[in-house]
Amino acid sequence: MPKTQYVDFKTVKTSVSILQILDHYQLTNTFKRNGDSLTGPCPLHGGQSPTQFRVSLSKNCWNCFSECKHGGNILDFVARKENISIRDAAIRISEWFGLSLEKPGRKVVPNSTEAPEPTEEPMREVNPAPRTAPAEKREPESGVNQPLGFALQHLDPAHPYLVERGLTPETVAEFGLGFCNKGSMTGRVVIPIHNAEGQLVAYAGRWPGTPTGDTSKYRLPPGFKKSLELFNLHRAIKADAGQPLIVVEGFFDAINLWQHGLKRVVALMGSTLSPAQEELIRRHTTTNSAVIVMLDEDAAGQAGRPEIASRLARFCFVRIHSFEQPGRQPDQLSAAEVAQLIP
DSSP states (O other): OOTTSOOOHHHHHHHSOHHHHHHHTTOGGGSEEETTEEEEOOTTTTOOOTTSEEEETTTTEEEEOSSSOEEEOHHHHHHHHHTOOHHHHHHHHHHHHTOOOSOTTOOOOTTOOOOOOOOOOOOSSOOSOOOOOOSSOOOOOOSOOOOOSOOOOSOBTTOHHHHHTTOOHHHHHHHTOEEOOSSTTTTSEEEEEEOTTSOEEEEEEEOSSOOOTTOOSEEOOTTOOGGGOOBTHHHHTTSOTTSOEEEESSHHHHHHHHHTTOOSEEEOSSSSOOHHHHHHHHHTOOTTOEEEEOOOSSHHHHHHHHHHHHHHTTTSEEEEOOOSSTTOOGGGOOHHHHHTTOO
16 A cells, blocks of 8 residues: 555544454464453563553453553554554455455545554553554654643642652752652652643642552643643753753653753653654754753663654754663763763
8 A cells, every 4th residue: 555545543443342353363372351441461562461561342442561561553553563653554454354445435646645543542541651652753743732720739849759769858859859749749759740831730640669560650630631741841951942842752761861851851751753743842942952862771772863864864963862771761871971972
């Protein structure tokens, strides 16, 4: 099929269930069903734990809370299982189940650039690792994250977890971090998330330590679209524009670099760059700006950084930073190591 031909992603997602996909791979018998949910070992990374992979039949989505730290719909599952793009996953599913890929009466126009619609959000309590990076640019996700009409109160800024991460009281205060004892984020260290204008739009809740069982590392509020924001952007754009903009994955990656003097840093909250995030970077850089893509030195980071760099290189100078040690990530860097990053 030509890459320019239209693919009806919505029809594919609504016509085929996640259960049918699991049946196609002969995986159904490996899961235990409890009402609306299926749980079992993750078929994507070959896990063994009977609770690490969860499927919601009504929502038609899945989530791996273990090594993959990833979730999504049927397109995401097949793309990750087959190591292909979202578009190719839709084509393959359509072939498996005899679906029509085109809208009735639609003409295929040569050299058109039809783009797939964004994938749906997985379950709300998730680990912040990203979906598989698509091979083609997608249109920006619609809508906005509305500013919150409240701020969490009585947070504990001296929680041992924050001390263990090496954060100073000044950094904790600047980022508004603290352990929450009441509300939807009870038992978690909360991280305020702001939009580019500095308005508070959400709180992320980090489990203080290594979660066990079905407990996720991070919790995000219902309705919040992290793909529309860049964590710390409102601070980064106030920093010296002559310095490179550093793009990292996680909250604490950005916070650690900021604490050690690299104020012009933003976090994707994952290892893929959404169209909306790309536009935010474009808006706050020039053709003379430098960007350093510094993702974690793991499989997701290594897979995501070339695609991110190639997209950003269309409008600014881009350099990929790779770590010599496997598994190394920006939140582990010492002050001396950070000082060596920027000449």
